[in-house]
Amino acid sequence: MLKSRIRWILGAALLAATPLSAQPAIELHGASQFNDDHAFTKAMAKFGEVVKACYGKPINFVLHKNSELGLEKQYFEYMASGKAVDYAIVSPAHMSTFSKAAPFIDAPFIFRDLAHWTKVIELDLFKPIADEIAKRADVMLIGYGGGGTRNIFVNKPVRNMEEIKGLKVRVQGAPIWSRTFQAAGMAPTVIAYNEVYNGIQNGVIAAGENEAAGVEAMRFYEVAPQLAMTEHAITIRPLAFSGKTFRKLPKDLQDCVLKGGKEGAAHGRQVESSEDTAKLEALEKAGKLKRIPFADRAAMKKAVDPVLIEYAKEIDAHGILEKINAVQ
Template sequence: MKRLLAISLIGIPLALSGSPANSQGIIELHGASQFNDDHAFTKSLAKFGELASSCYGKPLNIILHKNSELGLEKQYFEYMSQGRAVDFAIVSPAHMSTFSKAAPFIDAPFLFRDLAHWNKVLDQDLLKPIADEIAARADVMLIGYAGGGTRNIFVNKPVANMDDLKGLKVRVQGAPIWSRTFAAAGMSPTVIAYNEVYNAIQNGVIGAGENEAAGVEQMKFFEVAPNLAMTEHAITIRPIAFSGKTFKKLPADLQQCVIKAGKEAGAHGRQIESSEDTAKLEALEKAGRLKRIAFKDRDKMKKLVDPVMAEYAKEIGAEDILKKINEIK
């Protein structure tokens, strides 16, 4: 049977019918990405569509809305929870916190020692209890894990140690754990919408933000904050999320394909982002767009953050998960 991977160039109404099928009876699944074709997240979602279509072997329209056509990740998650407009997307765990306090713990600061540790945590599925909570409370399934970018602080002045960080006005994600950990490290964290960060730095509202290489490149943060302090404070996990309400309407064989494709597309995305991370920074630095600055006090920063992480894990009932993550060698 002919399989179709369609890229939509127009918007869709924010209320879909009660079925994922279109007027011709062909099942349609709508995905959303904030970014263009070159971004790792968009590539991961496109791969999901290809894999799901190939597995299903029947007519299936995968429509991927890019470049924030349907808003930002926070909206995507809300739409998936409501069963409208977006069926699948990659969403930062911080944007799931309205439904689950535990969600931002998935890639909280200093949770992972390095990329090898991060991979072992994912391979052992230690985050499953949190995924189960998100599914129960938001009716959104985490069907795969992309990500793999190491996050650093981009700033409008050189920052090389804890003294330089003191009082730094830095944009953080909306989940409370990000504000708590950055405040514990002596900074002045501020929650600002992702698409407003560039202007906020340009206008002096904040002096810095934090992101992985793909985000720094895509959003051109280097233009207003050309110094990259290599704090390596987090390694991203970006779940491929799928609407539970949509999933329940799909035929059983397509449901199985969605689960399979999600896992494989997540692994594909991790490989892309983790392998591209350093290359992107090297290219930007070679072009004179940013300067990587060695951060000398990462261990000191982590020591200040660890008690906050432990208290947060206790607060959200994730003490056992944190213990198992820390025990992985």
């Protein structure tokens, strides 16, 4: 009996003396469609670094890259169910199943320029939409990445409204993208992101739209080397975190996740916005694509504005649109 008691005391003392580093580490899984060089992947890597430094206790981040766990649509579904993926950068278009207002975060033609885009994010004007997503999908938007200016990559030069008339262009799945591109005279179609290259190659579509990082990473320039500089949107890509995972974490780690979300996403914005022009210049210098000036951006916006206003009213986001337009 005495020997058993001594063994118990020694065991307890040994456990108490075990350093934090030897305790089991919490493990969080992230997902990216891209490799280490992409701004989204860099933002999520920064997120992990900030959280680790802030928390100071055992924690591991496993970032699955190169579409290992599927595409962004799947990442969001996984986070909503609390399985496989704990954090990821996801296009707002893929959140529309849970919140019809979500795609408005990234709608075309709502930002005048990069400075306007930056102020809207800093003022957190999309908070009502983020709150709705958290409530209905149980996925938190803990930061906003993005910053790339989106243009149309196409297999022939298009320079104005007349030349884009009837253009078969791939757009994101949210209705606002199809409606605005139709209003501009194009023939938008929704296909999966990883099918765009083959779609252009096989003549199913003639064009797509993306920021420089996407054009480079997916090698769209190989099948559509003409880049019409429509500058129709500036990306916002929320860094999302599973609400189900978040509630399982200790309070101090929850605080670090929120801190890491803001700082990681801000890092991603800086990377993407600063690299955007440089990537296009490098691709053009290498003879892989040609930037085509687009003369009718103002006319395109004029055609699209009524659709944006109508859409904002439909999803109860008209007040948000007015606040965005009021930002100087």
